[in-house]
Amino acid sequence: MVKIFPSILAANFANLEKDLKNVENNVDGFHMDIMDGRFVPNISFGFPVLESLRKITNKYFDTHLMIVEPDNYIERFSKVSDSITVHYEATTHLHRTISQIKKFDCEAGVSLNPHTPVSLLEEILPYLDKVLIMSVNPGFGGQKFIETTYNKIRKLKDMNSNVEIMIDGGVNPNNIDKLVKAGASSFVVGSAVFKTSDPNKAIKEMRDIL
Numbered sequence: 001m002v003k004i005f006p007s008i009l010a011a012n013f014a015n016l017e018k019d020l021k022n023v024e025n026n027v028d029g030f031h032m033d034i035m036d037g038r039f040v041p042n043i044s045f046g047f048p049v050l051e052s053l054r055k056i057t058n059k060y061f062d063t064h065l066m067i068v069e070p071d072n073y074i075e076r077f078s079k080v081s082d083s084i085t086v087h088y089e090a091t092t093h094l095h096r097t098i099s100q101i102k103k104f105d106c107e108a109g110v111s112l113n114p115h116t117p118v119s120l121l122e123e124i125l126p127y128l129d130k131v132l133i134m135s136v137n138p139g140f141g142g143q144k145f146i147e148t149t150y151n152k153i154r155k156l157k158d159m160n161s162n163v164e165i166m167i168d169g170g171v172n173p174n175n176i177d178k179l180v181k182a183g184a185s186s187f188v189v190g191s192a193v194f195k196t197s198d199p200n201k202a203i204k205e206m207r208d209i210l
Ligand SMILES: O=C(CO)[C@H](O)[C@H](O)COP(=O)(O)O
Pocket: 007, 009, 010, 031, 033, 064, 066, 136, 137, 138, 139, 140, 141, 142, 143, 168, 169, 170, 171, 188, 189, 190, 191, 192
């Protein structure tokens, strides 16, 4: 069963509650893009937004930390998240970081920038719930999907793990089918949901393709 997680980065920040409530019955959860202006060249939002949204929906919160030194913030994010994903490139002691996420009762994921090979995950894979493959350079929504992602998914599949493979960046009705065939099962979708005139129709269209 394919899962769809709209990224609130593409929603209307002047009325997040309305945008989330509008689609919440048709989605598997919401993706939260946390950017610090250091790991990525952009700043998005942080604890006050997550803590406010946690009060208005019980849906799964999939928190994507695009920040340096994520260990300093895991305990606080764990209180408002169901899953926490850190970047391979931002983490020195990845096994320790993943253990911390689990200790605070969250699912744990590692995200890879487009240039980072999946082979680097070999030793950490048994400890992960998900791998988040970035199909754009992290930092901004609305970017063009990077085509080499398909091959990267196949390579991760070949590593014989049951880990959930989630794709983030430029996912839309034109590429979701091919991504599923390559082996991905979860999708972050920002612009192709919230920047359309009918977000629920966009979600249905993607589910109908599969
Ligand atoms: O992590 C991200 C960017 O760093 C976002 O989750 C991603 O870009 C989703 O937005 P879109 O579907 O518009 O590409």
